[in-house]
Amino acid sequence: MxxxxxxxxxxxxxxxxxxxxxxxxxxxxxxxxxxxxxxxxxxxxxxxxxxxxxxxxxxxxxxxxxxxxxxxxxxxxxxxxxxxxxxxxxxxxxxxxxxxxxxxxxxxxxxxxxxxxxxxxxxxxxxxxxxxxxILGMPGMTAYAGFYEVCSPKEGEFIFISAASGAVGQLVGQFAKLMGCYVVGSAGTKQKIDLLKNKFGFDEAFNYKEEHDLDAALKRYFPKGIDIYFENVGGKMLDAVLLNMRLNGRIAVCGMISQYNLEQFEGIHNLVFLIIKRIRMEGFIVFDYYHLYPKFLDMVLPYIKEGKIDYxxxxxxxxxxxxxxxxxxxxxxxxxxxxxxxxxx
Amino acid sequence: MxxxxxxxxxxxxxxxxxxxxxxxxxxxxxxxxxxxxxxxxxxxxxxxxxxxxxxxxxxxxxxxxxxxxxxxxxxxxxxxxxxxxxxxxxxxxxxxxxxxxxxxxxxxxxxxxxxxxxxxxxxxxxxxxxxxxxILGMPGMTAYAGFYEVCSPKEGEFIFISAASGAVGQLVGQFAKLMGCYVVGSAGTKQKIDLLKNKFGFDEAFNYKEEHDLDAALKRYFPKGIDIYFENVGGKMLDAVLLNMRLNGRIAVCGMISQYNLEQFEGIHNLVFLIIKRIRMEGFIVFDYYHLYPKFLDMVLPYIKEGKIDYxxxxxxxxxxxxxxxxxxxxxxxxxxxxxxxxxx
CATH class of the missing domain: 3.90.180.10 (Medium-chain alcohol dehydrogenases, catalytic domain)
Structure with missing residues (x-):
């Protein structure tokens, strides 16, 4: 044949x-x-x-x-x-x-x-x-591994997520809310900010493009500082976050999308705060966590069916x-x- | 009276x-x-x-x-x-x-x-x-906590230490050698390099002031890359190290002495390697580890008396x-x- x-x-x-x-x-x-x-x-x-x-x-x-x-x-x-x-x-x-x-x-x-x-x-x-x-594929597993495995989150902690309406960020924020954290996200349009606050249940959200002083913006939303930063963007946002981390804070480095198209990456100036605040900053790749996929499905499928998580x-x-x-x-x-x-x- | x-x-x-x-x-x-x-x-x-x-x-x-x-x-x-x-x-x-x-x-x-x-x-x-x-005070405890508690070292790993002849660095290097690691240090004078190689038993050492290309220097001493970087200096050395870290590497951020007198800290450009190489970078302060002091003395006093560690x-x-x-x-x-x-x- x-x-x-x-x-x-x-x-x-x-x-x-x-x-x-x-x-x-x-x-x-x-x-x-x-x-x-x-x-x-x-x-x-x-x-x-x-x-x-x-x-x-x-x-x-x-x-x-x-x-x-x-x-x-x-x-x-x-x-x-x-x-x-x-x-x-x-x-x-x-x-x-x-x-x-x-x-x-x-x-x-x-x-x-x-x-x-x-x-x-x-x-x-x-x-x-x-x-x-x-939500049920790579970005979902990235949010799951990054938040639960890398961030070591605890109820009541203060969480900041950049690119928060993206494929990963929207889930991290909802996971954090389900755990009883205070959650703030940044994004780049009014529509995305509305989504974060009104659909995903973030406590606060701001448009980074409208903030001339990111440090001041973070201080406004985190007067007591940030326990966990879920990093998706890099660059100036990371530098501002470093100034606002709390003692024993954690930064899960998932992505740095602001840097990917640059010939040379922007300089980050505030790493000395890693020492002062005893911060753990950890890069991760979802592929290392795929063995957790069945466990992840067991958690997330009921959340989807019960309407506790939107995507x-x-x-x-x-x-x-x-x-x-x-x-x-x-x-x-x-x-x-x-x-x-x-x-x- | x-x-x-x-x-x-x-x-x-x-x-x-x-x-x-x-x-x-x-x-x-x-x-x-x-x-x-x-x-x-x-x-x-x-x-x-x-x-x-x-x-x-x-x-x-x-x-x-x-x-x-x-x-x-x-x-x-x-x-x-x-x-x-x-x-x-x-x-x-x-x-x-x-x-x-x-x-x-x-x-x-x-x-x-x-x-x-x-x-x-x-x-x-x-x-x-x-x-x-x-050795029996704050710097000794810093080396002990930083190396054993923060770096998660394993026998045979490749370790790089900056400011390696200093109060902390000289001990980290000797601890790493006692664990069976390959150890390279950097320092700023010939006398210090001699000390590292001939007194503290580092495998290799180099004078960073004589290296125009720190990336090339690190590639020379670490053709397979660095598992653990014990960070004492910050700045350009950190940027070069980030280019040379191995998968699942660890950076213990003990100090950044090159930055302390600057009005603005130098920019670090290569943090995207935290993601690519799944690196954990962690700042620490010795005060958080003083409860381990008796355990530290139990380890280090015999080493001193047996001549296994110099200071x-x-x-x-x-x-x-x-x-x-x-x-x-x-x-x-x-x-x-x-x-x-x-x-x-």
């Missing part, structure tokens, strides 16, 4: 990117894909449904060595987290029709996945499938919308988790 | 200090002191023997709020760690003749100490008494030498722990 080939639209990275990524750094291409996994391979062939746009993908757009992820390959499709349906499987754990999510889905209609063991099979489907790019997604339709969506992350265009729909099923 | 008064030479801080401290920021004064503790007080009157010059005293020379130590009082004697002999006591735990060390000895011949409960009674006296300003002190004679000794810390003039002898007994 001749192997069926079908057309496969892709989004290709043209070359390594300097500065802010632009839509023109990516091009469309239509190629073909065989509709079966190669004989004897343990790969899976999937139809991609939802693609995730994540700030950390910026690292992969430059030539990096020694990072925790490989660079993208210029001339090849962008890859990232996504939700997909198995069309054919050479792997004993997966069968046709399975829904999966994982970290190495191509930005294309169909992907041949050669490391299916890194994928999770989706069990619970009475939630939006796109949630597996967000806001910014969903765009069509693979062709993906470059704009990805680029938009770095200007804060997205409101909530940025998702691209390639196909609904 | 009339209360006896004796003359008491003192070293007074003239005013808060900006920039590098100078000898002229301190003045001599001779006053008198009553030779008995006030009736009904639980203070102790001590004769000061050894005074400790510590980089962290720089913080107290400026007007600070919210720090872990109070500012010095302009017009009053400088205070710091020291070894003293009890002349009179209103406190049940201390009696005349006791030797003590603690953190609030005045820079003067005699001090009335109103918080004797913060002092340790010296038990073991078959070591130099000056050791209680160094180098830079001892100057006479209270009048104290300002020069203190100021010298910030140009790296001292070789080893800087001590001032006020009286030998």
């Amino acid at each position: 001749a192997e069926e080939e079908v057309s496969n639209k892709q989004i290709i990275l043209k070359d390594y990117v300097n500065g802010f990524p632009k839509e023109s750094d990516m091009i469309f291409k239509t190629t073909t894909v065989k509709f079966k996994v190669p004989e004897g391979s343990n790969a899976i062939l999937v139809k991609n449904l939802y693609l995730s746009c994540d700030p950390a993908m910026r690292f992969r757009m430059r030539k990096t060595e020694g990072s925790y992820v490989d660079s993208f390959v210029p001339g090849s499709p962008i890859t990232g987290h996504g939700v997909a349906k198995v069309l054919d499987s050479g792997h004993p754990n997966f069968k046709k029709g399975d829904l999966v999510w994982g970290r190495s889905v191509g930005w294309e209609e169909y992907s041949l996945i050669t490391d299916p063991e890194t994928f999770f099979k989706i069990g619970c489907t009475n939630v939006p499938l796109s949630y597996y790019t967000g 806001v997604e910014d969903i765009v339709e069509g693979l062709e919308s993906a470059p704009t969506a990805l680029v938009g992350l770095f200007s804060g265009r997205n409101v909530g988790k940025q998702v691209v729909v390639v196909a609904h099923e | 009339a209360e006896e008064e004796v003359s008491n030479k003192q070293i007074i801080l003239k005013d808060y200090v900006n920039g590098f401290p100078k000898e002229s920021d301190m003045i001599f004064k001779t006053t008198t002191v009553k030779f008995k503790v006030p009736e009904g007080s639980n203070a102790i009157l001590v004769k000061n023997l050894y005074l400790s010059c510590d980089p962290a005293m720089r913080f107290r020379m400026r007007k600070t709020e919210g720090s872990y130590v109070d500012s010095f009082v302009p017009g009053s004697p400088i205070t710091g760690h020291g070894v003293a002999k009890v002349l009179d006591s209103g406190h049940p735990n201390f009696k005349k003749g006791d030797l003590v060390w603690g953190r609030s000895v005045g820079w003067e011949e005699y001090s009335l100490i109103t918080d004797p409960e913060t002092f340790f009674k010296i038990g073991c006296t078959n070591v130099p008494l000056s050791y209680y300003t160094g 180098v002190e830079d001892i100057v004679e006479g209270l009048e030498s104290a300002p020069t000794a203190l100021v010298g810390l910030f140009s790296g003039r001292n070789v080893g722990k800087q001590v001032v002898v006020v009286a030998h007994e």
